Amino acid sequence: MSFIKKEDFAKNQLDNNTMRDIHILHDLLKKQCPNLHAKRLSSLMVATQSLLDGQHLSLTELGRNISGSVAPKHNIKRIDRLLGNNNLHNERLDIYRWHARLLCGANPMPVVLVDWSDVREQLRHLTLRASVSVQGRSVTLYERVFSFGEYNSPVSHNPFLRELASILPSGCCPLIVTDAGYRNPWFREVEKHGWFWLGRVRGDVGFKRKKRKTPMIKMVNFQG
Template identity: 60%
Template sequence: MRDIQILQDTLTNQCPTIHKKRLHSLLLATQSSLDGADLTLTKLGRSLDVRTTAKHAIKRVDRLLGNAQLHREKDEIYKWHANLIARANPCPVILVDWSDVREQLRYMTLRASIALDGRAVTLYEQAFEYAQYNSPKTHQRFLDKLDDILPLGATPIIVSDAGFRNTWFRQVEEKGWFWLGRVRGEVAIKLHRQDWQCNKVLYPKANAKPAYLGTCQLARRSPLACHAHLVKQASKGRKVQRHTRTSKKHTASRLFAKSANEPWLLVTNIPNDTLNAIQITRLYAKRMQIEEAFRDLKSPAYGLALRHNRTRCIKRLNILLLIALLAEVLMWWNGLIATKAKWQYDFQANTIKHR
């Protein structure tokens, strides 16, 4: 296809260290994924557009995923991609979150996505074993790599969910970057000229209008100076779509409902005179984009079906994530062209024109 050829020519020019044949095999696997193959070794191989047997095509993808040189060179593609989408914005909004990609073996991926209109586009992601999940050492490695691939002079705003705590915020701040997160659970907080109190004491004061609570100290044991904002999002009227029996047994429904019903206590190192409470709330609301992007990656019904992969090697998983990124880039480019030509209305199931 023409779009694959354009991408190959671009990467040949921008990433000259990657061998042309290795790059060609990588883009063949990307094309296989775009043609509908699940993001697994055998299905990518069986759908490969080559004049050979399925056995040899599968072996070709196997060699690609295990290629040690490509494992070292993949960051060059991430650098090119980051320069492409973040170069024009000196302060990009970057969404960071964890997600499991192998539910049985609990292999995890830590992803940084840049928030755009409607969907987050992956900037960089890396796979880890579950033992490395949410550890300060892993976070530091990831931030160092993210710092390396971002364009020079970029000062991003890192938006993360309630799973990231003070250690993470300090690591981001040491880079000279801005951070924004949510406080959940039971955390001690000390507002200006007030005593220490539990964060949940503030929840009854929340309403639909975002409020700036002032400067505060977060966590009694190792306090972090920051700015606090509080808002209670209006109910969106969503209903649980799980089967009644499944819903009763599945804890996820209750956890998601509790998270949605709690007010947002947002903390950040961005001064209030730079971004006010309304702007901070809108910024954090973009975080849902990365959850939608994870579905695009893992879902067999709505995405690339990475959930079906059975690899036990982190390095091979990283190459599958790279293939997913290149497929995402091509779909994004095609979407921009389609929107420019107003072709998107032909694919709608409704007649909405305002979005």
């Protein structure tokens, strides 16, 4: 009779569960995103498996953590080709559409939180992300990376909103919620899509009612 260590048994169980999840995800994407090329889908699942195994999200680490007998340098090149594939970048919207149907299909007016975040804390690239709350957790609905020079401007906001509109289910009218920092051009663009918005103001930023000549109303923080 042979014995296996408790920690080894737990690891094997985790590996088996991960492989099962990858197979389920592969089958779902193949069915729900028929435009996704079979070979790119296969490479995408390999990268996903590598991420779950290695817990590091970078081109080099994704390549190094691919299991198998292939040399790491070849796996790194494989990941490089995958991430640089223009067709995959176009097909990614199909994946977002499928995910959006799962998250918003039964909710005609989801509350969508939009915010900026730094990719690697170096202010070279930033992510503009739309997310929804699911059982108290923030789940990404759509996101896109922009250069720092495009931060918080129509150059980034307008295409982001267009692509967000393209992935949302038909008949979906979200409430877009933003923190302070977003100005009139953003809110006008949101309204062009027929959506509602809720924005936070602070400091010297205020508002006035439409078609009124009264001065700008400043927001005051009340302490109670």
